[in-house]
Amino acid sequence: MVQHPPTHLDASFAALSDATRRGVLEQLGRGDASITDLAEKFRMTLTGMKKHVGVLEQAGLVATEKVGRVRTCRLGGRRLEEETAWLEAYRQRWAARFDALDEVVEELNRKEQSDGRTQRK
Amino acid sequence: MVQHPPTHLDASFAALSDATRRGVLEQLGRGDASITDLAEKFRMTLTGMKKHVGVLEQAGLVATEKVGRVRTCRLGGRRLEEETAWLEAYRQRWAARFDALDEVVEELNRKEQSDGRTQRK
Numbered sequence: 001m002v003q004h005p006p007t008h009l010d011a012s013f014a015a016l017s018d019a020t021r022r023g024v025l026e027q028l029g030r031g032d033a034s035i036t037d038l039a040e041k042f043r044m045t046l047t048g049m050k051k052h053v054g055v056l057e058q059a060g061l062v063a064t065e066k067v068g069r070v071r072t073c074r075l076g077g078r079r080l081e082e083e084t085a086w087l088e089a090y091r092q093r094w095a096a097r098f099d100a101l102d103e104v105v106e107e108l109n110r111k112e113q114s115d116g117r118t119q120r121k
Numbered sequence: 122m123v124q125h126p127p128t129h130l131d132a133s134f135a136a137l138s139d140a141t142r143r144g145v146l147e148q149l150g151r152g153d154a155s156i157t158d159l160a161e162k163f164r165m166t167l168t169g170m171k172k173h174v175g176v177l178e179q180a181g182l183v184a185t186e187k188v189g190r191v192r193t194c195r196l197g198g199r200r201l202e203e204e205t206a207w208l209e210a211y212r213q214r215w216a217a218r219f220d221a222l223d224e225v226v227e228e229l230n231r232k233e234q235s236d237g238r239t240q241r242k
Contacts, residue, residue: 014138017131022207029214063163075218086143087201093150097196 015059020044021052025061025075035057036063051107058110129181131202136180137187141165142173146182146196156185 014020020042027033027041039049053073056062060078064071136142139161148154148162160170174194177183181199185192 009143010138012132015193016207017135019131022130025211026214029211029218066239075215079215080208080210081212081238084135084205084212086230087208090146090203091200091202093147094196094200097150 008078009082009086011059012061012078012080015061016083017057018052018055021056024049024052024056024073028073028075032072035071035073038073075086129199130203130207132180133182133199133201136176136182138203139173139176142177143196145170145173145177149183149194149196153193155193156194159194 023042024038027038033041035046035049035053038044038053039046042049044052053062053064057064057076060076062073063075063076066072067103143237144163145159148159154162154172156167156170159165159174160167163170165173174183174208178185178197180197182195182197182201185194187193
């Protein structure tokens with residue numbers, strides 16, 4: 001059995017699987033914003049936006065701070081390094097796998113051509 | 122409002138948010154495997170593994186082919202290019218954001234030191 005150590009990957013990939021949440025991260029990359037700002041920008045109820053921000057906060061992608069009645073959101077401490085590393089490793093395996101298939105196909109083509117020549121002789 | 126074109130990102134990030142599914146992709150990067158092989162390797166019921174493979178197939182990350190009674194799984198056509206590009210862009214925004222914060226902190230420190238010197242005079 002392949003062992004998988006517990007990682008943050010489940011939570012962060014799940015957080016990234018929603019277009020609004022990715023949009024919120026893009027927005028916060030441009031500057032901090034209150035939940036109200038975000039709800040307005042994404043034409044969403046405050047409750048809906050709070051839920052999305054909650055998911056991002058749980059995954060460490062957003063940090064929030066409440067001053068008075070305003071909760072301000074900013075990018076969290078996680079740089080998505082592990083996630084990027086996983087994708088990079090996947091892409092390398094993917095390329096290696098498809099290169100190997102290409103070689104098999106080429107080998108078969110060469111064999112077919114050489115068999116064809118043999119038969120024509 | 123920030124517009125988000127429909128992308129594959131929702132489905133692929135959701136597919137990647139499970140350790141078993143990531144494990145299956147890693148396994149298929151090493152070689153094709155039947156659902157039965159995968160179920161065994163991940164100590165899971167056939168039904169459970171079929172569900173996971175279904176999610177990966179829907180996201181275009183796995184392709185399956187049934188020959189006789191055996192369904193063989195291999196890596197799908199998607200190289201996760203869009204996903205990698207999204208993460209890269211995020212990391213750049215993240216770095217820019219935290220660099221900007223660092224500058225503010227340094228500026229405050231400099232100001233504090235210079236104020237300190239002024240007060241000591």
